[in-house]
Amino acid sequence: MTGEEGMSRGPSFQFHNPSDAFRFVRALPDLEVQLAEVAECTSKHLRLKCLTPHVIGCFAHVLFSYTCGDAAGHNMVTIATQRACAWVLTNLADEYNIKNFYIEGQMASEKKASWGNVKVARGVEVTAWTSLSDAVCRRVLGCSSEHLYEIMQMGQEACIRNGQHGNNIDSANVLAAAFIATGQDAASIIDASWSHLTPEYDRESQKVTLSLYFPSMPVGVVGGGTRYATQQEALRILHCDGPGKKRQLAGLIAGFALALETSTAASVVNNTFAQSHERLARRASEDGRPRCRL
Known part of the structure; x- marks a missing residue:
């Protein structure tokens, strides 16, 4: 939305x-x-x-x-x-x-994280949300919906204590990938860095509802880096290469970010976060043998 x-x-x-x-x-x-x-x-x-x-x-x-x-x-x-x-x-x-x-007195908050970009949209204001049943959480994410909610709530409290800018887990990963792939101004990722993840849990239905709000997502589907062939191809794949598709692109990026937030939180719950990084992000040791495991 x-x-x-x-x-x-x-x-x-x-x-x-x-x-x-x-x-x-x-x-x-x-x-x-x-x-x-x-x-x-x-x-x-x-x-x-x-x-x-x-x-x-x-x-x-x-x-x-x-x-x-x-x-x-x-x-x-x-x-x-x-x-x-x-x-x-x-x-x-x-x-x-x-x-x-x-021409610029630093009030526009361009390429900066600021409350100005939270209060007034610099780009598209967009929210992605989903509702997950307990059965889906257990089958796909490897944890219960209640446990997923609890870990996100715990993270919110830590964000407050730490004075973090916004409340999210790792939405910047998706912003960086999507901005580069679709020809956006990569430095403007910082404009969109404030986002607010809100988990809500219904104990009767055991459903967890998740929403991720971006007050400012500066994206476009014409001009700038969107003219390059590879970036145009990415926009076509996303069905965002035509007129009037800027808001659709913002919505898709927000949706991808919410998916990653959910996946990362679940990996913390089911204790696969470190394992996945070790298995997928590390090479074998220099002598060709796998790194030792405890």
């Missing part, structure tokens, strides 16, 4: 004092239509959603949030915002005492 989507750029405007910065921010609602016209003329796919200002000292940081069609939109929003900011400097600098602007 997908929710909001967006892509942002966070320029900062420099003023002589904070009062001028606040005066400019108060005028932004009246300027939004004009700024949208200037920004949107750079791409037929781009639409300005909103402007979110923050005054910090003598700077007005303005988060420009857009929708970008089927593209992830990293470059698209940069070009559009540059054009809009240049228009502001040319036409409004004297009226609002603007000294200069900088």
Whole structure:
């Protein structure tokens, strides 16, 4: 399931004092239509959603949030915002005492883990969920549904104690593989790194319901690395190579991540986690003999 989507750029405007910065921010609602016209003329796919200002000292940081069609939109929003900011400097600098602007003031949280990307979608907001019976858990995962739930609950408590960013087991593994395979900006994995795994257990039916929420998954099915032949092939395999398939791609990646979360948790429960790494990830010793086992 997908929710909001967006892509942002966070320029900062420099003023002589904070009062001028606040005066400019108060005028932004009246300027939004004009700024949208200037920004949107750079791409037929781009639409300005909103402007979110923050005054910090003598700077007005303005988060420009857009929708970008089927593209992830990293470059698209940069070009559009540059054009809009240049228009502001040319036409409004004297009226609002603007000294200069900088295309990115670090408010967009690009390629960074931040609460900003949790509160406002940078990419596609997406949730994957499943419900597993006890019989399926025992047959496929090698553990009971209750035990699977308990280990996930235990992990949640440890995440809180450890102050971790989000609550997941290893969803970054899927993000890394899927982003590279489908031509996404690999460094933007960090934008999607916050995810929230929620286990719920029904003692009457013995079913465990699992949901994995990503507030920001910056993916696209056109532009950038999606143009390469191998990445196009991967998108075709996933049936995500056509128009309007960006949300479908985000949903598939979230689903794959939830599957890995479930599998990894089960391997911890049934004590195969270390064994699988030893068997599948390690080579034989240098003399050709298998590594010793206790």
